[in-house]
Amino acid sequence: MYDPFLASPLDLIYGAITGFIFGFLLQKGGVTRYQVILGQFLMKDFTVAKVMLTAIIVGAAGIYGMLAIGVDIALDIKNAQIIGNIVGGLIFGVGMVLLGYCPGTALAAMGDGSRHAIFGVAGGLVGAAIYAEAYPFMQARVLGVADYGRITIDSAAGFSPWWIIVVMIVIAAVGFYLLEMWERGGRAAATG
Amino acid sequence: MPKWLRMPRWSPYLVGAGIGVLSWITFAIMGKALGTSTSFVRVAGAIEGTFAREHVENNEYFARTIVSTEEATRPIVDWQVALVVMLFVGALTASKLAGSTFTEHVPKLWHWRFGPSRPMRYAAAFLGGIILLFGARMAGGCTSGHAISGGLQFAVSSWLFIAAMFASGITVAFLMFGKEGRNHV
Numbered sequence: 001m002y003d004p005f006l007a008s009p010l011d012l013i014y015g016a017i018t019g020f021i022f023g024f025l026l027q028k029g030g031v032t033r034y035q036v037i038l039g040q041f042l043m044k045d046f047t048v049a050k051v052m053l054t055a056i057i058v059g060a061a062g063i064y065g066m067l068a069i070g071v072d073i074a075l076d077i078k079n080a081q082i083i084g085n086i087v088g089g090l091i092f093g094v095g096m097v098l099l100g101y102c103p104g105t106a107l108a109a110m111g112d113g114s115r116h117a118i119f120g121v122a123g124g125l126v127g128a129a130i131y132a133e134a135y136p137f138m139q140a141r142v143l144g145v146a147d148y149g150r151i152t153i154d155s156a157a158g159f160s161p162w163w164i165i166v167v168m169i170v171i172a173a174v175g176f177y178l179l180e181m182w183e184r185g186g187r188a189a190a191t192g
Numbered sequence: 193m194p195k196w197l198r199m200p201r202w203s204p205y206l207v208g209a210g211i212g213v214l215s216w217i218t219f220a221i222m223g224k225a226l227g228t229s230t231s232f233v234r235v236a237g238a239i240e241g242t243f244a245r246e247h248v249e250n251n252e253y254f255a256r257t258i259v260s261t262e263e264a265t266r267p268i269v270d271w272q273v274a275l276v277v278m279l280f281v282g283a284l285t286a287s288k289l290a291g292s293t294f295t296e297h298v299p300k301l302w303h304w305r306f307g308p309s310r311p312m313r314y315a316a317a318f319l320g321g322i323i324l325l326f327g328a329r330m331a332g333g334c335t336s337g338h339a340i341s342g343g344l345q346f347a348v349s350s351w352l353f354i355a356a357m358f359a360s361g362i363t364v365a366f367l368m369f370g371k372e373g374r375n376h377v
Contacts, residue, residue: 035377
């Protein structure tokens with residue numbers, strides 16, 4: 001451990017540039033605010049859904065587009081450890097409501113002026129250390145129980161990922177159009 | 193300085209598209225998914241290792257993340273730790289460019305429901321952080337590395353995670369703040 005302490009300068013520069021842009025975007029998107037994140041979970045403010053779904057669609061179109069024209073991209077699929085994914089996701093949701101941020105937005109929120117986010121990040125380090133202690137148990141009793149490996153929806157269903165991209169674009173276009181109409185109507189009604 | 197850099201908010205669709213493009217770059221150049229929560233394991237292990245080095249090195253989870261072997265070099269500060277540190281700097285820059293003087297100790301919604309106590313809010317945030325990272329590591333990632341980066345590859349694991357995090361988040365938010373809370377966000 002601690003050997004090496006630092007990755008190669010090039011890796012660090014790539015990471016730093018990506019992180020800077022990512023943090024900049026999160027702040028401009030408003031998702032570094034507790035009120036916006038809780039607004040999503042209370043189904044009042046749909047900023048988080050708009051950011052996430054647009055990122056997924058644009059990301060997918062680009063990644064599968066690059067693969068289609070022959071760019072050599074290594075995908076990075078996480079194992080479908082069904083119980084871990086679901087129970088972990090349920091626990092994650094509890095933490096996200098209590099803190100008001102996810103791990104990435106907590107760090108960005110600190111930059112945006114949130115002081116309580118600092119305590120959330122400190123708690124996150126403790127949570128990661130606790131998980132490391134729990135890992136042998138998790139691996140033996142939880143993660144391995146229903147592990148289907150690195151499967152994707154398209155590979156499991158046996159069709160092209162482009163079908164999912166097309167369906168998602170249609171759902172997002174219609175859904176966001178209706179949402180914007182509804183939000184405008186609500187604002188008009190509120191201001192009278 | 194162009195005016196658009198000084199705007200307090202951009203369209204969430206534009207921001208989402210920007211994060212999508214950023215994910216192309218991390219996949220194409222780094223061969224990695226755009227993520228953050230593994231860095232919490234690295235930093236936690238590095239800190240714990242300063243007073244319990246043997247314990248950390250013998251822990252399987254820390255070992256496969258930060259202990260280098262002949263086959264794999266595992267630095268403490270890897271590209272993602274650099275990314276996570278610069279998340280803070282990027283958001284700070286965006287905030288300052290817009291002339292924001294925002295500081296928040298107790299958010300509005302929390303204040304309405306649980307009162308103005310700072311220690312209580314800090315304690316809740318700390319506990320929330322513990323639960324958040326435990327859940328993230330158990331599920332295999334967080335919002336960026338799992339939900340967005342895995343979601344865009346249509347990974348079964350990531351869509352299960354997305355469904356679970358929203359189901360749980362919505363339930364807990366309504367349990368804590370009720371329908372009345374909607375008037376305070």
